[in-house]
Amino acid sequence: MIDLKELKKMKKRNFEERLKFVDLWCEYIKTRRIEYGALNKQN
Amino acid sequence: MIVSGYISILFGRSRATEDIDILVEKKDLKSFFKTFDKKGYWLINAEVDEANEMLEEATLGVAKKGRIITNFKIKFAKTSIDELALKNRVELCFGRRKLYISLIELQIFYKLLLGSEKDIEDARHLFRLLVDYLDLSMIHNLAKDLKVEKRLKLLCDFHDRFKGIKEDEKKKF
Numbered sequence: 683m684i685d686l687k688e689l690k691k692m693k694k695r696n697f698e699e700r701l702k703f704v705d706l707w708c709e710y711i712k713t714r715r716i717e718y719g720a721l722n723k724q725n
Numbered sequence: 726m727i728v729s730g731y732i733s734i735l736f737g738r739s740r741a742t743e744d745i746d747i748l749v750e751k752k753d754l755k756s757f758f759k760t761f762d763k764k765g766y767w768l769i770n771a772e773v774d775e776a777n778e779m780l781e782e783a784t785l786g787v788a789k790k791g792r793i794i795t796n797f798k799i800k801f802a803k804t805s806i807d808e809l810a811l812k813n814r815v816e817l818c819f820g821r822r823k824l825y826i827s828l829i830e831l832q833i834f835y836k837l838l839l840g841s842e843k844d845i846e847d848a849r850h851l852f853r854l855l856v857d858y859l860d861l862s863m864i865h866n867l868a869k870d871l872k873v874e875k876r877l878k879l880l881c882d883f884h885d886r887f888k889g890i891k892e893d894e895k896k897k898f
Binding site: 697700701704705707708711712 | 739
């Protein structure tokens with residue numbers, strides 16, 4: 683599970699850290715997409 | 726057609742600046758600019774009558790009435806990359822509404838070419854999110870032609886993914 687608070691902290695760090703943030707943020711978005719897709723099916 | 730940073734935002738990137746860069750075909754847009762007033766927008770750096778001439782030289786800023794901060798930045802397609810982007814634009818549908826955006830492969834390449842940290846972050850975001858749908862040979866060949874091939878490593882596992890493509894597929898773009 684990706685911790686949103688931790689993600690926000692990473693955003694403020696150096697370039698390497700921010701690239702890691704981008705990678706994790708993408709994973710987070712992909713997860714949310716799956717959740718949203720599942721929600722749509724239920725409705 | 727929408728280009729640059731806002732495409733990353735459309736695909737979920739969290740970003741401090743949210744200006745919308747619009748690339749348009751070079752032609753007379755006077756009648757288009759005249760509709761702005763009715764729609765509640767104003768041109769920041771030109772009068773409506775001189776907007777077209779301004780676009781020949783620079784970018785045109787557009788904001789909502791009563792605001793100074795730009796919402797849109799409009800520019801004419803001038804370079805070969807601009808022309809290529811317009812020719813291969815992608816339709817994005819929101820219900821019945823449509824937007825046109827630049828081809829994602831071109832967008833990633835262009836961001837690598839610009840090369841600032843913010844641009845690399847945008848490129849990486851689009852790459853990581855959409856890698857399974859992208860034409861990697863197009864990104865690779867554009868980067869090779871413009872001699873920014875080394876920057877491809879900033880897209881994380883680009884080279885590993887690219888190695889997995891068949892040789893004849895790599896040449897198709």
